[in-house]
Amino acid sequence: MPLHTGKGRTVGTAISDILDYVENPQKTDNGRLITGFQCDSRVADAEFLFTKRQYAALTGRTRGADDVIAYHVRQSFKPGEVTPEEANRIGVEFAKRFTKGNHAFIVCTHIDKSHVHNHIIWNSTALDCKRKFRNFWNSTRAVRRLSDTLCIENGLSIVENPNRHGKKYNKWLGDRKKPSQRDALRGFIDEALAKQPADFGALLKLLREAGCEVKDGGKVPSLMAPGWKAYARMDTLGADYDVDVLRAVLSGQKAHTPRKKAVQLTPEKRVNLLVDIQEKLRAGKGAGYERWARSFNLKQMAQTLNYLTEHGLLEYGALSEKTAAATARFNGLSRQIKAAEKRLAEIAVLRTHIINYSKTREVYVAYRKAGYSKKFKAEHEAELLLHQTAKKAFDELGVKKLPTVRSLQAEYAALLAEKKEAYGDYRKARDEMKELLTVKANVDRLMGYDEKSAEQEKEKSPAR
Structure with missing residues (x-):
């Protein structure tokens, strides 16, 4: 969340108000759960303000009330899964990674709610006072991905279906209980x-x-x-x-059909990959997990879970179907490009033979009129050879009526444009297929699905 000065506040007052709230001693165990990076949390407001004045002096650039003075991220954890100290450490790691260590920040871990949560504030002005943090399109997604990655690396739960605009938990719970x-x-x-x-x-x-x-x-x-x-x-x-x-x-003229309830009071339990994988990671045991852990690391599995969540592939069947569809699309585009390349090569050869055939046609007609004279053949051997080679090529290509060179050039240009366009889709399809195959392979290895498949194939094969 970008933080502005607001009405009637100076930059210094605005920074102080923000920091006073997140540093509340009653919520941070008397300040024990506050960590500062490249700043002293006790005087962070003054340090943040100083860097902004330095920025204005060095760059000559100033902004009005719309200036972003700091950025604020709230990071919550599932109740009972994390200690306040661990939450604070994860918050610090998040801020360092997200700002690449170029901005001063403080992490305040609040323990006044049933769920431990972090308030992360970083200075919009960089440490060198020459530039500012530039918020970017879809930064919310980047924040969630990084936070989920850190949670997975530390064996913590992540949100299955994150929604940007949702109801408060008590209202959501009330709506589900009451029709x-x-x-x-x-x-x-x-x-x-x-x-x-x-x-x-x-x-x-x-x-x-x-x-x-x-x-x-x-x-x-x-x-x-x-x-x-x-x-x-x-x-x-x-x-x-x-x-x-x-x-x-x-009156008995019509039978009554009770309407089915529109609200499902008890949500249907649905086992999904996110739940299964997180349970497997937290368990940290089993032959499949141990073999996977020797070849991969938690960062890769975090990327896998992020991909599954963002693309709505939380059921193994959906993941398998999408992987198969991506593979089929890639193979189809590959065949299309190869067919175009083959035809382009044919056109190039055909064009050459048509030109040679046209240039040597009169010589061949004269040779035929000369009664296929050996003397004439010896004198025009090169031209006659080109003519015969061209005719042989036409027979091999199944060409009965010779196309014009102009029509071949037009076909060549159209195929070249089609191939170029297909290559763009081909690269995207290839990258999507590779990503899906990697994700599915990671899931298969961790969950032991590849072993089950191998055992089933072994059972199907006849004994020798």
Whole structure:
């Protein structure tokens, strides 16, 4: 998050306000969980301000209220997985890597919540006071990737499906536990219909007895479920709960079909690669893991998990399908380019033979008129050889009607452009295929999927 001065604040005041909040002694164990890099955390506001004045003096560049004075990252950890000291160390490592050690920063680890979290503040002005940190497009993604990498390297959990704009946890949890009022009202109506009321008035009476409030003054009654503060018209509950439809159900003219709940209260448990791999890494045992660890390192596995998360490949089947599709696309483009190259070579040869054939045609006609004279052949041997070679090439290429040189040149130019365009897609497909094959190989080795596959193939093969 870029931090600005804001209204009515000087740069010095703005820096002090930011640092006073993150350095709160009550949240940082009386300052024990504060680490500074290239600055003293106790006077970091003064040091940050000094570098900005030095920057203005050295470069002559000044900015107004829109100037970014510092950058702020919040880094949270799953409750119970990390100690405050370890969280602080990871925060320092993150800041050093992200700023490449070119900016002063402080890391304040807060322990006032159930989840330990870091507040990382770095000076927008570099240590040499000659340049500033330039935020870049998609920097949020880069921050998450680096943070996830560090968490994986340290055996900590990462977020499975990160969303930039989400609800607060308590609101999200509340929404999942409580269905909407219309879902609740449909449930009340289903229960009332199960009691087989005599008519629509009896249905409304059963709803009142169940705790619903009913407004029946207009053409369409409105209902309010217990615990809610607003009414909902019955014609907004869906076609099966329309007043006319319900009257038809009560008179026996129509059967009622209860609507399935739109909200799934208990999320379906879904095993995915992110969970499986993290459990494997935390376990740190097993033959598959040990063999993988001898050939790879945690940074590579962090990159693998980042790739799986960012591309939504959290199920092994999806990873296998995408890898197969990428391989097929690469092979298809490879065949396309090879076919174009083959045809380009044919056109080049054909063009040469057509030119030679055209240049020597009159000589060959004269040779034929001379009754294939040996003397004539000896005198024009080179031209006749070129002519015969060209005719032989036409036969081998299956050419019955000679194309014009202009048409060949046009075809050659079109194929060359097609090949050039295909090469761009070819390189992208090759890189995507290599990346997917690497990711899948890492997953297979760590999870032991390659061993299972080998065992299955061994079982299928007949004994000798």
